[in-house]
Amino acid sequence: MLFMTAEFHRALATSSIEKIETxxxxxxxxxxxxxxxxxxxxxxxKVHQLGDNLRxxxxxxxxxxxxxxxxSAGGAGxxxxxxxxxNLVFSGTNAVAMRQSKATxxxxxxxxxxxxxxxxxxxxxxxxxxIVYPPDFDFPKEDASYLKNLDIEIARxxxxxELGIIQCKTNWNxxxxxxxxxxxxxxxxxxxxxxxxxGKNGYGVRNLRRFSYSFVTVPSQKEGRMPNKGSQxxxxxxxxxxxxxxxxxxxxxxxxxxxxxxxxRNFNSAxxxxxxxxxxxxxxxxxxLFRHL
Numbered sequence: 001m002l003f004m005t006a007e008f009h010r011a012l013a014t015s016s017i018e019k020i021e022t023x024x025x026x027x028x029x030x031x032x033x034x035x036x037x038x039x040x041x042x043x044x045x046k047v048h049q050l051g052d053n054l055r056x057x058x059x060x061x062x063x064x065x066x067x068x069x070x071x072s073a074g075g076a077g078x079x080x081x082x083x084x085x086x087n088l089v090f091s092g093t094n095a096v097a098m099r100q101s102k103a104t105x106x107x108x109x110x111x112x113x114x115x116x117x118x119x120x121x122x123x124x125x126x127x128x129x130x131i132v133y134p135p136d137f138d139f140p141k142e143d144a145s146y147l148k149n150l151d152i153e154i155a156r157x158x159x160x161x162e163l164g165i166i167q168c169k170t171n172w173n174x175x176x177x178x179x180x181x182x183x184x185x186x187x188x189x190x191x192x193x194x195x196x197x198x199g200k201n202g203y204g205v206r207n208l209r210r211f212s213y214s215f216v217t218v219p220s221q222k223e224g225r226m227p228n229k230g231s232q233x234x235x236x237x238x239x240x241x242x243x244x245x246x247x248x249x250x251x252x253x254x255x256x257x258x259x260x261x262x263x264x265r266n267f268n269s270a271x272x273x274x275x276x277x278x279x280x281x282x283x284x285x286x287x288x289l290f291r292h293l
Contacts, residue, residue, distance in 0.1 A: 004139030006094045010087050013098045022077040026061045033060045041293045044280035051260030054248030055218050079127045079168045082216055091288025094133040095270035105129055106151040112203040118195045132162035132270045162210040164243055164266050172219040172227055176237040179215040183241045212266045214243030230254035
């Protein structure tokens with residue numbers, strides 16, 4: 001009997017990233033940098049610790065331009081780089097990171113995170129979603145109907161599914177209030193007179209086994225302008241997010257966690273024990289993204 005895994009969903013998520021123009025332009029340079037930092041993708045510890053150095057990787061293609069077009073491209077690049085890194089570490093597990101897209105995010109998850117205010121419906125700025133499937137999840141046949149059938153099974157097993165929303169921003173100071181407010185909305189309980197409702201079509205975040213909301217920033221500010229104290233407003237705004245706040249640097253206590261720490265903090269159930277031990281298995285057996293590196 002052939003047992004299906006999450007790897008086909010991961011392949012779809014990765015393929016979606018590879019179609020982005022920013023990714024096409026940046027990846028040849030980023031890959032060279034990442035290979036150097038990870039001992040050519042052969043050192044599990046260094047692969048995991050890539051989260052400590054993701055800012056360095058991102059800046060390898062920095063042109064120094066600050067016009068709006070460059071900023072937009074930078075944002076798309078950061079979201080894609082974060083998604084790719086998450087899936088690299090998730091290789092061989094039942095967790096998949098997806099950049100926000102109807103082509104990769106199952107509709108049931110979009111329904112669960114939809115917020116209605118009166119007759120208006122909107123979704124959070126969710127940039128990246130991470131789904132953790134239960135160990136016994138029945139993945140569908142890997143064909144043209146995969147996403148449709150995957151969504152049917154997700155809807156059936158919604159109480160066993162974990163979901164993490166990750167908002168990615170290149171700049172910290174200008175955007176910290178946005179994830180703070182969205183996280184507050186998802187935590188709140190609204191009465192019928194408020195006109196606010198979380199979820200639609202019978203699905204909401206409270207139906208999930210676990211739900212978290214996180215913030216991940218480069219940050220793009222120069223060293224002297226980056227938030228560096230817990231007392232600063234930009235830090236306070238994201239200090240109590242359900243999923244935590246992260247950056248592409250080493251952890252600084254009271255300020256931000258390295259993105260490498262998001263796996264233990266939010267998605268530990270995806271791993272059979274130690275994260276790095278799982279990565280070592282993926283490297284050795286060429287699982288997930290390692291198959292193509």
